[in-house]
Amino acid sequence: MSNAQLSVRDLEVRFPTSRGVVEAVNGVSFDLERGQMLGIVGESGSGKSVTAKTLMNLLPRTAEISGDIHFDGEDVRAIASGHRKHFWGVKMTMVFQDPMTSLNPVKRCGEQISETLRYHLGMSREAALKRSIDLLEQVGIPEPARRVKQYPHELSGGLRQRVVIAMALACEPELLIADEPTTAVDVTVQKRLLDLLDELRRDRGMSMILITHDLGVARGRCDEVAVMYAGRLVERAETEVLFSDARHPYTTALLRTIPRIDQPSHTRLVPIEGRPPELVNPPDQCSFAPRCRHAQADCLEGVPTLTNLDGNREFACRYPANTEAGRTSFFANEAAGQTVTGLTIAQPSEVN
Numbered sequence: 001m002s003n004a005q006l007s008v009r010d011l012e013v014r015f016p017t018s019r020g021v022v023e024a025v026n027g028v029s030f031d032l033e034r035g036q037m038l039g040i041v042g043e044s045g046s047g048k049s050v051t052a053k054t055l056m057n058l059l060p061r062t063a064e065i066s067g068d069i070h071f072d073g074e075d076v077r078a079i080a081s082g083h084r085k086h087f088w089g090v091k092m093t094m095v096f097q098d099p100m101t102s103l104n105p106v107k108r109c110g111e112q113i114s115e116t117l118r119y120h121l122g123m124s125r126e127a128a129l130k131r132s133i134d135l136l137e138q139v140g141i142p143e144p145a146r147r148v149k150q151y152p153h154e155l156s157g158g159l160r161q162r163v164v165i166a167m168a169l170a171c172e173p174e175l176l177i178a179d180e181p182t183t184a185v186d187v188t189v190q191k192r193l194l195d196l197l198d199e200l201r202r203d204r205g206m207s208m209i210l211i212t213h214d215l216g217v218a219r220g221r222c223d224e225v226a227v228m229y230a231g232r233l234v235e236r237a238e239t240e241v242l243f244s245d246a247r248h249p250y251t252t253a254l255l256r257t258i259p260r261i262d263q264p265s266h267t268r269l270v271p272i273e274g275r276p277p278e279l280v281n282p283p284d285q286c287s288f289a290p291r292c293r294h295a296q297a298d299c300l301e302g303v304p305t306l307t308n309l310d311g312n313r314e315f316a317c318r319y320p321a322n323t324e325a326g327r328t329s330f331f332a333n334e335a336a337g338q339t340v341t342g343l344t345i346a347q348p349s350e351v352n
């Protein structure tokens with residue numbers, strides 16, 4: 001077992017459905033050190049939220065989970081099956097994309113934060129209300145004494161998300177998981193909220209997992225970034241390493257979808273061709289192969305394993321981008337006009 005604050009090993013989550021078993025998370029492992037910020041990125045359906053909800057013990061009962069999760073050396077899955085209170089919501093909390101999933105529409109904002117404080121920390125009604133006002137102030141809500149008396153629908157989307165953040169921070173968590181916390185708000189508010197989370201994290205030495213489908217959001221904020229594809233972790237690296245020297249062709253494809261500062265603003269962003277695979281009965285092959293410009297015949301034989309290189313990065317690809325093997329495979333596909341899976345490569349195209 002590692003010394004990390006959070007350690008996840010071989011996590012698998014399956015959902016039995018009428019269509020078959022959905023393999024939503026497939027062998028995910030990572031560590032998070034205290035005070036660090038880990039970004040989890042990937043397209044819709046890649047398993048980001050399911051991973052987070054597993055950590056938070058929020059999955060439906062039908063979910064079949066295997067693997068190990070340790071927080072501060074404690075077995076989190078054992079806590080989930082026991083009766084211990086005050087773990088989720090205190091040591092580990094989560095902020096969701098849509099503030100209304102966390103807020104009760106018929107309760108005043110102050111009451112909602114106070115309830116958390118009273119339940120978990122045993123505060124008196126008065127002390128909890130006072131602390132709620134302090135918390136709203138800390139997350140930058142103007143006139144907090146007036147806001148505590150308001151209902152969620154009386155606030156703007158940005159302010160509502162601040163209330164949710166205040167609620168998540170109420171018990172001074174050691175780890176905050178933010179799942180697309182700013183998707184529902186406009187770009188300026190998004191930046192302000194992310195700056196706020198960053199500042200609070202630094203002030204409190206709190207660790208954070210920031211989930212987003214946007215690599216641009218993760219850049220400059222996260223210490224490390226993990227890339228998920230079809231329920232698997234396909235690459236993980238220190239943020240700057242990932243942005244300057246990515247290995248997985250899925251990561252480089254994602255990178256081509258975000259605007260670069262050095263590009264003129266009218267530069268066309270390149271969407272990733274094709275769609276993510278079905279998670280019911282996935283074939284025993286690299287799940288990105290059908291969309292990959294590097295794909296070779298052996299990519300269809302078995303799932304490539306995550307290779308750990310010198311501790312600061314790992315990736316699961318046999319023909320990695322920014323390497324000789326990757327370039328050779330790409331040029332061979334380009335010369336043929338298509339890959340082994342029939343993906344056409346229009347010339348001239350950019351190589352990684």
Ligand SMILES: Nc1ncnc2c1ncn2[C@@H]1O[C@H](COP(=O)(O)OP(=O)(O)OP(=O)(O)O)[C@@H](O)[C@H]1O
Pocket residue numbers: 015017022024042043044045046047048049050051060213279
């Ligand atoms: N309760 C459930 N029952 C069946 N399948 C589920 C359930 N919850 C999630 N899934 C499936 O698991 C897969 C991963 O979903 P998840 O919500 O983790 O994706 P995500 O990466 O968070 O995507 P997004 O960016 O859209 O939020 C999806 O295929 C989803 O349909």
Ligand SMILES: [Mg+2]
Pocket residue numbers: 048049050179
């Ligand atoms: Mg999600």
